[in-house]
Amino acid sequence: MSTVTLPARAAPLRALASTDHKRVAVGAGAVAFAFFIAGGVLALVMRSQLAADGGVVSQDTYNQLFTMHGSTMVYLFVVPVALAAGLYFVPLQVGAAAVAGPRMALAGLWLLVLGGLTMWAGFLTSGGAAAASWWGFDPLSDAIHSPGSGMELWIFGVVMATAGQMLWAGCVLVTALRCRAPGMTLMRMPVFTWSMVATCLLVVFAFPALIVALALLWAQRHFGGVLDGGLGAVDYQQLFWFYGHPVVYVMFFPFIGMVGEVVATFCGRRFFGHSAFILALLAFAGLSMTVWAHHMFTMGQVTNKYFALTSTALIVPAGIEYLDLLGTIWRGRLRFSAAFLFALGFIVQFLVGGLTGIVLASPPLDYGLNMSYFVVAHFHYTIFAGSAFGLFAGVYYWFPKVTGVLLRERLGKLHFLLMAIGTNLTFFPMFVLGAEGMTRRIADYPSSSGWKSLNELETVGAGVIALSVLAFVVNVVVSLRARQAAGDDPWQGQTLEWATSSPPPRHNFHALPPIRSFAPLLDLREDSEDLVARERAPA
Amino acid sequence: MADSLHAYEHVRGIYFPIAIGVFALVLATLLLLLVRGRLRQTAPGRTADAPRFEIGYALLLACTVAFLIVVTFRSETPIDRTAAHPAVRIEVTAAQWSWVFTYAGGATVSDVSSWQPPVALVPVGQEVEFYGRSRDVIHGFWVPQLHFQRQLLPEYPTRFDLRFDKPGRYGGVCSVFCGDRHAQMHFALEAVSPARFQRWLGEHARRGPSARSAS
Numbered sequence: 110m111s112t113v114t115l116p117a118r119a120a121p122l123r124a125l126a127s128t129d130h131k132r133v134a135v136g137a138g139a140v141a142f143a144f145f146i147a148g149g150v151l152a153l154v155m156r157s158q159l160a161a162d163g164g165v166v167s168q169d170t171y172n173q174l175f176t177m178h179g180s181t182m183v184y185l186f187v188v189p190v191a192l193a194a195g196l197y198f199v200p201l202q203v204g205a206a207a208v209a210g211p212r213m214a215l216a217g218l219w220l221l222v223l224g225g226l227t228m229w230a231g232f233l234t235s236g237g238a239a240a241a242s243w244w245g246f247d248p249l250s251d252a253i254h255s256p257g258s259g260m261e262l263w264i265f266g267v268v269m270a271t272a273g274q275m276l277w278a279g280c281v282l283v284t285a286l287r288c289r290a291p292g293m294t295l296m297r298m299p300v301f302t303w304s305m306v307a308t309c310l311l312v313v314f315a316f317p318a319l320i321v322a323l324a325l326l327w328a329q330r331h332f333g334g335v336l337d338g339g340l341g342a343v344d345y346q347q348l349f350w351f352y353g354h355p356v357v358y359v360m361f362f363p364f365i366g367m368v369g370e371v372v373a374t375f376c377g378r379r380f381f382g383h384s385a386f387i388l389a390l391l392a393f394a395g396l397s398m399t400v401w402a403h404h405m406f407t408m409g410q411v412t413n414k415y416f417a418l419t420s421t422a423l424i425v426p427a428g429i430e431y432l433d434l435l436g437t438i439w440r441g442r443l444r445f446s447a448a449f450l451f452a453l454g455f456i457v458q459f460l461v462g463g464l465t466g467i468v469l470a471s472p473p474l475d476y477g478l479n480m481s482y483f484v485v486a487h488f489h490y491t492i493f494a495g496s497a498f499g500l501f502a503g504v505y506y507w508f509p510k511v512t513g514v515l516l517r518e519r520l521g522k523l524h525f526l527l528m529a530i531g532t533n534l535t536f537f538p539m540f541v542l543g544a545e546g547m548t549r550r551i552a553d554y555p556s557s558s559g560w561k562s563l564n565e566l567e568t569v570g571a572g573v574i575a576l577s578v579l580a581f582v583v584n585v586v587v588s589l590r591a592r593q594a595a596g597d598d599p600w601q602g603q604t605l606e607w608a609t610s611s612p613p614p615r616h617n618f619h620a621l622p623p624i625r626s627f628a629p630l631l632d633l634r635e636d637s638e639d640l641v642a643r644e645r646a647p648a
Numbered sequence: 649m650a651d652s653l654h655a656y657e658h659v660r661g662i663y664f665p666i667a668i669g670v671f672a673l674v675l676a677t678l679l680l681l682l683v684r685g686r687l688r689q690t691a692p693g694r695t696a697d698a699p700r701f702e703i704g705y706a707l708l709l710a711c712t713v714a715f716l717i718v719v720t721f722r723s724e725t726p727i728d729r730t731a732a733h734p735a736v737r738i739e740v741t742a743a744q745w746s747w748v749f750t751y752a753g754g755a756t757v758s759d760v761s762s763w764q765p766p767v768a769l770v771p772v773g774q775e776v777e778f779y780g781r782s783r784d785v786i787h788g789f790w791v792p793q794l795h796f797q798r799q800l801l802p803e804y805p806t807r808f809d810l811r812f813d814k815p816g817r818y819g820g821v822c823s824v825f826c827g828d829r830h831a832q833m834h835f836a837l838e839a840v841s842p843a844r845f846q847r848w849l850g851e852h853a854r855r856g857p858s859a860r861s862a863s
Contacts, residue, residue: 339804378692440693443685477795480823546792551831
């Protein structure tokens, strides 16, 4: 394809300077994965601390660890990797030659790298990295209680990464809405693309609130008088959670979208309830802008019942999405690939996170469980046991498209098995510990509490998760070295990304098949099956 | 009134069985579909949707939401209500990283040392009004045994009532991350008979606000 051949050493440069949406997305995915490893290492140190009677790191260091673990996973891994998937596959799924605003997309990558490095540079300062949790909530994060420059670097890092994410969301949203191929109507967009539309709407509407909150926090630190007193603290949290709840769905929608694609493909049938799923996604996105203060039930400063009502109402769109996933498996002919196993892991484990979310949406229960390990268990079941499994479903599914080679299935299944075991060992006991009164964000707990053995079990689980990630890395390395060519469409895909070469050419397509539904390639296969059936049948 | 313990147990008794039932139902359905799908010999089905079924199902979900919300609202109202004439009023002041309990008569309970968390006395079976605030960052007043917590904000007091139905010691911790010694910010409430409570209060009020230990 390319007429200019750059020397091999120029590859990293190309990855950081190309405006091809596929290169930007792969760069973003690689950077996000590096931050995932870094954030995971912090988690392993934290888990060692909690299994070893608080003897591994100091209290102050522990505070930096969980602050940077949460900040890294949210701001630098899950959100960027979700948007990177959109950046790569939305243009392909809607039959576009490029992403809208390719230079903005590239700028987003640079902002992610700079923001991440800025945030992590806190570890190099004398006071250490930020230590006021990933919420950075005032007044703990003000100049009196968090005087170090680590906090300043955290603010700038988060703002940069978030600004980059807003650029990406704009690019992906405009691509889906304005750059579709002829015949690709809105209702013919695949579920993953629709999940990205809902995601990007949330990014565009909710993320500015975080930038405002952090700008006010910065002003408070330097000049004061902005977020003073108790009500200043409440104001910061209103702004923060106006971002902080929608971001939870930014870390969910893209992955349920990926799972939808994987389930449809490996069940060999059309996605069930496509329209209902889209309506549910949009209702979900709308509702999710109205639930933020369920994080503030125990403040006594918000109308708890309103937020309990809107939060509980999320049952309706979530239930419809689950019905559609199960409906797609119904009457399918299943192929248990690694991607499909991860998708099943998502379906089962995310449900645990979702159902415990309904529990926490009830103030009388939240009064007893908020800020405890029950909450930690809940959101790790959504973000890790759910979204990360959805992400790996997507990775095993799309890796052949992106690289042109297949990942090893047996290593993939080993990865799945280890990760499922490790995840449940790590996070399930946290429900018990939380209900028994173990507070989150503590570097140590009383020896009289009897929590040690469960904490040790969790730490073993975290080690198993680390092994599973190692299996994945080995899989990627082995698959890229001893290459098994994937071909254009190794899975019998249904959507347009499978109608081009692997990896796709610079402008994505040489020709497009006719688009008559949200599964154009399945249409072609079903047509030919029908033709064969008609020819066989007696006239 | 102000019975957070029973409200929690009541709501939990409804929410948890439903949650577990839904999980079991989805898991069983999924396993059934997986087994059937694995054995399937014929071409996959082509049913793309089932609008009537989906609408009916959405209505069922909406009814579930309505039911859960009624349960939640009815249980929350009494917890949030504060009594017009509470038997005792205690001011709770949290600061990095200690607790001070001040009684209406002037008696005060605070940490003896960081190894000995303060133990404040409360009467059994009576409404106790708490008037809480923080002197620096946000702290959280959490009594796990009562399943109740409330955040204490700087300069902006919050009011809540609690009732202690059984005598004995109720451990408490700071639930909101508040800095380096957050994990050590413990306290306890000791529920004793109203008569013993009044006696204790009288002694400490006479001794004035400098009294530092409860037991």
